[in-house]
Amino acid sequence: MRDAFPRGQTAIVGAATFGIGTAPGFNNFDLAAHASVKALAMAGLRPRDVDGLFVVVMDETLSTLNFAEYLGIQPRFTDNSRTGGSSFQIQASVAALMLAAGQCDVALIAYGSNQRSTAGKLISTSRPSPWGTPYRPMQPISSYAMAAARHMHQYGTTKEQLGEVAIAARKWAQLNPEATMREDLTLESYMAARMVCDPFSARDCCLVSDGAAAVVMMRADQAADHCKRPVYVLGAAAETTHREIASMPDLTVTGTVRAAQRAFAQAHVSPSDIDIVELYDAFTINTILFLEDMGFCAKGEGGQFVASGAIAPGGKLPVNTNGGGLSCVHPGMYGLFTIVEAAQQIMGICGARQQPDVQLAIAHGNGGELSSEAVLVLGSAATLSEA
Amino acid sequence: MGDPLHPEKDFAAHLAAGRFMLQRSRETGRYIFYPRVAEPGTGSTDLEWVEASGVGTVYSTTIIRQKPPTPSYNLALVDLAEGPRMMSRVEGVPPEQVRIGMRVSAKIIRENDVPLLVFEPS
Numbered sequence: 310m311r312d313a314f315p316r317g318q319t320a321i322v323g324a325a326t327f328g329i330g331t332a333p334g335f336n337n338f339d340l341a342a343h344a345s346v347k348a349l350a351m352a353g354l355r356p357r358d359v360d361g362l363f364v365v366v367m368d369e370t371l372s373t374l375n376f377a378e379y380l381g382i383q384p385r386f387t388d389n390s391r392t393g394g395s396s397f398q399i400q401a402s403v404a405a406l407m408l409a410a411g412q413c414d415v416a417l418i419a420y421g422s423n424q425r426s427t428a429g430k431l432i433s434t435s436r437p438s439p440w441g442t443p444y445r446p447m448q449p450i451s452s453y454a455m456a457a458a459r460h461m462h463q464y465g466t467t468k469e470q471l472g473e474v475a476i477a478a479r480k481w482a483q484l485n486p487e488a489t490m491r492e493d494l495t496l497e498s499y500m501a502a503r504m505v506c507d508p509f510s511a512r513d514c515c516l517v518s519d520g521a522a523a524v525v526m527m528r529a530d531q532a533a534d535h536c537k538r539p540v541y542v543l544g545a546a547a548e549t550t551h552r553e554i555a556s557m558p559d560l561t562v563t564g565t566v567r568a569a570q571r572a573f574a575q576a577h578v579s580p581s582d583i584d585i586v587e588l589y590d591a592f593t594i595n596t597i598l599f600l601e602d603m604g605f606c607a608k609g610e611g612g613q614f615v616a617s618g619a620i621a622p623g624g625k626l627p628v629n630t631n632g633g634g635l636s637c638v639h640p641g642m643y644g645l646f647t648i649v650e651a652a653q654q655i656m657g658i659c660g661a662r663q664q665p666d667v668q669l670a671i672a673h674g675n676g677g678e679l680s681s682e683a684v685l686v687l688g689s690a691a692t693l694s695e696a
Numbered sequence: 697m698g699d700p701l702h703p704e705k706d707f708a709a710h711l712a713a714g715r716f717m718l719q720r721s722r723e724t725g726r727y728i729f730y731p732r733v734a735e736p737g738t739g740s741t742d743l744e745w746v747e748a749s750g751v752g753t754v755y756s757t758t759i760i761r762q763k764p765p766t767p768s769y770n771l772a773l774v775d776l777a778e779g780p781r782m783m784s785r786v787e788g789v790p791p792e793q794v795r796i797g798m799r800v801s802a803k804i805i806r807e808n809d810v811p812l813l814v815f816e817p818s
Contacts, residue, residue, distance in 0.1 A: 439704055440730045441783045443812050444771055447760050451771050455756035462756075462796045507759040555773055555783040560756055 312546070314402075314575040315409035317693045320532035320539035323348035323525035324652035329638045330489045332519040333426040337366040338379050340421030340521035345380070348523035352535040354415060356380040359525075361413030363388045363400035367422060367432050367641050376419065386413045393676025394589055395547060397524075397645035398683030401672075402545030404526050414527065418648075421521035422640035430517055432641055438553055447506050450514055450592070452554035452678035454506040457594035459560040461508065463609065466597065468508055470612030472499040474593040475512050475635055477621035482632025484622065484662035489518050490636040513593040515634035515643065522645040524652065529693075540652040540687050543669075544576030547683035554678040561609075564682035565602035565673065573604075576686035580604040583686075584667045585654055586626060587647035589675035590633040596620070599673055600628070603684065622662075630654060630662050644674035648685065655689050668692055703731030706745065711811040716802050717745045718778055729780035750802035751777040752815060759791040770794050774815055788816035 325347035328340050335343075341364060349355055362384040364376040373387035386407055390396035397418055404416035424432050433448065446452070460466045475494060482488035494512070502510035532539035548564030548571075551557045573579055580603060588599045597611030605626060606614040614620075620628035629635075631650040634643040651670035653659050669692055672685040703719070707730075710717040719728040723740040734741050752774040761768045770791035775781050786794045787805075800815035 443807065443810070444783055444785050445760065445769070446771055446783065451758050451760060454758040455771070455773060458758060458796065459756040504759070504761050506761065553783070555781055560773075 312571050312575065314544055315405055316543050316575055316577070317541045317688070318409045318529050319405040319526050320529050320536070320541045321524055321648070321652045321687070322527050322532050322536035322539055323351035323354070323523070324540070324649040324656070325351060325523055326487070326638070326646065326649055327521040328421070329487045329520045330518055331425055332423060335423055337368060337421045337423055338376055340423060340519065341366065341376065341419040341523065342379060344421065344521035344523035345417055345419045348525045349417065352525050352527070354525065354535065356382055358415045359417045360384050361386045361404060361407055361416035363390070363404060363416060363418040365389050365391065365396050365420060365642070367424065367434055384413070392547070392549070392681035394591065394642040394644040395674030395676035395681040395683040396642065397648060398545065398672065398674035398685050399547050401524065401526065401542065401648060401685055402547065402683070405542045405545060408526060408528050416526040417523060418526070418645060419521070419523040420642060420645045422642070423519050424641050425517050425519045441553055441555065449678055450506045450509060453592040453594055454509045455554060456560040456598065456679060457508050457592070460594060460597065463561055464612065466612035468500065469496065470597070470616045471508065471513055471593040472496050473615045474590070474596045474620075475499055477615065478590060478629055478633040478635040480622050481630050481662060482636035485632050485637060486660075488632040488637040489516050490632070509592065515591045515639035516636070518638050518640050520638040520640035520646070522649045524645065524648050538656045538689060540655045541690065541693055542685060543578070543688045543692060544572035544574070544686035545684070546571035546575065547681065549681050551680050552677055557679060561598070563598055563602050563679045565599050565684065568682045568684040569603040572684040572686045576688070578669060578686060583669050583671055585630055585651065585664055586628045586671045586673070587631070587651045588629065588671065588673040589643055589647060590629055590635050591639065591643065591675065593635065595675060596628065598679070599675070603671065603673070627664050630659065630664060644676070644683075647674060648672040651685070651687050655687060701733055703733060707731045708811070710745065711804055711813060714804060716748045716750055716804065716813055718748045718776070718780065719743045720746045727776070727778035727780055729776065729782050748802065749777050751818070752800050752802065754786065754794060754796055754798040754800060755781055756796055757786070757794045772815070774800060785814045786816065787814050
């Protein structure tokens with residue numbers, strides 16, 4: 310299979326968030342615009358400089374048209390990906406291809422959601438499935454819960470090990486002043502939490518928050534003029550395996566396996582080279598599944614890996630250094646936040662949670678019910694010459 | 697009946713008549729669920745309706761917790777003996793007793809005034 314990608318030819322020059330937690334009084338485009346202006350300003354740019362616009366919001370199917378109008382621009386290229394939480398990784402990969410081809414010069418990827426302030430729950434815009442709805446699934450929690458149950462059955466993964474994922478995320482959140490959930494989380498209180506959808510309690514599930522994020526990308530030859538430490542896109546790949554959980558071939562193996570293999574090959578790196586991992590932790594089982602699937606540990610050993618303290622502050626593989634979807638922010642779709650955190654770690658601007666000498670980072674996205682998986686490999690300027 | 701070009705409608709009509717039917721590809725012999733107009737992958741439209749054995753195995757399971765006194769209920773993925781996997785519910789035992797690997801049999805009930813396929817332990 311030919312799987313060409315313009316390794317290192319494009320870079321992130323701005324990456325920002327806005328309104329993490331609760332941001333009442335704003336609509337989705339207001340929030341996305343706040344984040345966009347911040348991210349553009351990091352690169353000395355304004356909305357009028359954008360000619361490639363990538364935006365998806367939950368409540369508007371024509372979102373690129375609305376947002377272009379809002380920003381006062383007439384972009385050459387627009388993209389409104391609809392793969393769920395992985396949309397943003399896929400948009401970044403398309404942006405890299407379009408920038409490298411000269412189809413646009415400044416790409417803006419933006420997302421905003423006011424779901425906590427307006428609905429107080431996860432908003433779904435999908436058609437109810439005739440094959441699932443009559444059984445009253447608690448979507449999307451029940452799909453991920455059944456993946457967790459299967460992983461526990463096949464590999465002996467324990468509830469305590471799921472708890473270690475939640476606790477590690479909380480410890481990272483305590484280093485992030487913007488994170489939504491910062492109070493102590495102990496294994497005792499985790500284990501005592503009431504079951505919602507076995508084996509999950511609320512402590513296994515991502516937050517319902519507001520929030521916005523934005524990322525600005527340019528070609529590498531211009532990036533250095535706009536950013537002190539540009540974040541180069543070294544590899545990007547996505548895989549689709551199914552839509553509904555009943556059609557997932559194996560609930561313990563996700564499309565992240567192939568997406569990661571492809572992205573690593575494009576980037577000419579391997580898992581052992583990676584300094585930090587930002588992955589889509591909508592539920593505690595996700596972190597275990599995706600670490601296994603990206604090759605940071607063997608299939609079935611993810612539970613032991615997280616219980617060893619490896620992913621928590623001070624561990625050998627910092628994972629979800631902002632506190633993740635579990636403790637920092639999860640405004641319906643979280644994928645763009647993994648890109649922002651990975652980019653900001655490479656830029657070295659993360660304050661108390663900044664990890665030393667971050668050269669290579671993963672920004673992973675997940676959409677649907679473990680349905681769409683996408684992996685970005687991002688690197689500092691020092692990683693460009695390793696090809 | 698038996699017209700493979702109306703998958704959801706035909707499945708529901710069979711179920712209403714007390715039959716749990718699967719599609720089978722005449723080209724490959726493969727069974728298909730959920731019903732559709734073309735076999736996944738091959739695109740073959742030479743599909744026939746055949747009665748399912750109703751025998752299955754629980755692939756995964758969860759309990760959807762409700763605030764008492766509303767009873768919590770089971771949600772399961774069942775691997776059918778014919779191959780396909782489907783979402784359903786295992787009844788006849790408390791949801792806590794539904795286990796991965798449990799052998800189950802299909803039955804048709806009525807819920808909210810429509811026929812519904814559920815399973816019970818064999």
